[in-house]
Amino acid sequence: MSFAIFKGDTSLKELVGRLFGLSGKSSGQVQQADQALLKANPQLQDMSKLPVGSVINVPAGTPPLRAAEDATAIVLRRAAIAAQAQQSLNRINQQLAQIESSGTNAASGLLALAQSISGQATGNQAIAQIFPELKADLATAVASLQSVSASVKTNQEARTQTSAALRSRLQQFVPR
Numbered sequence: 001m002s003f004a005i006f007k008g009d010t011s012l013k014e015l016v017g018r019l020f021g022l023s024g025k026s027s028g029q030v031q032q033a034d035q036a037l038l039k040a041n042p043q044l045q046d047m048s049k050l051p052v053g054s055v056i057n058v059p060a061g062t063p064p065l066r067a068a069e070d071a072t073a074i075v076l077r078r079a080a081i082a083a084q085a086q087q088s089l090n091r092i093n094q095q096l097a098q099i100e101s102s103g104t105n106a107a108s109g110l111l112a113l114a115q116s117i118s119g120q121a122t123g124n125q126a127i128a129q130i131f132p133e134l135k136a137d138l139a140t141a142v143a144s145l146q147s148v149s150a151s152v153k154t155n156q157e158a159r160t161q162t163s164a165a166l167r168s169r170l171q172q173f174v175p176r
Helices: 011-018 028-038 044-050 073-124 126-129 132-173
Strands: 002-005 055-058
Touching: 002 073, 011 028, 011 044, 011 055, 028 044, 028 055, 055 073, 073 132
Parallel strands: none
Antiparallel strands: 002 055
């Protein structure tokens, strides 16, 4: 079995033409190569979801690969490293998004509670008389929780920008 690298082809016909140089050849040859590639690479059914740099298995029985399309061992290792790095980045992003969501939800809940108690402390003389320090502490807590919420939002935006930059750099590492 040989290997090639996916370079963002938009259709199987385009891919077959690039890999085997079958543009303008009989439709029987093209269809046979299409079927062989699909059987060996089911992910090619939806090429829009296939990342550039993915390795394509080229099974025996297909026309010979064009020399420029035959992926060497070094190219395959680079593609595997880039794919693994991309998967790690995706997992990290998912986990950070979950942490940020939990933090935002907790801060929002505490902020609502603190504001509710603060409203009761100013509207209800009994609470203010029993806990005079509560009024000042609640104002500090509300300000602190608002600051935490703003920080989480800033961190989310920074993570999104950093992730986009990392993805772009990873794409430069992918063989073309």
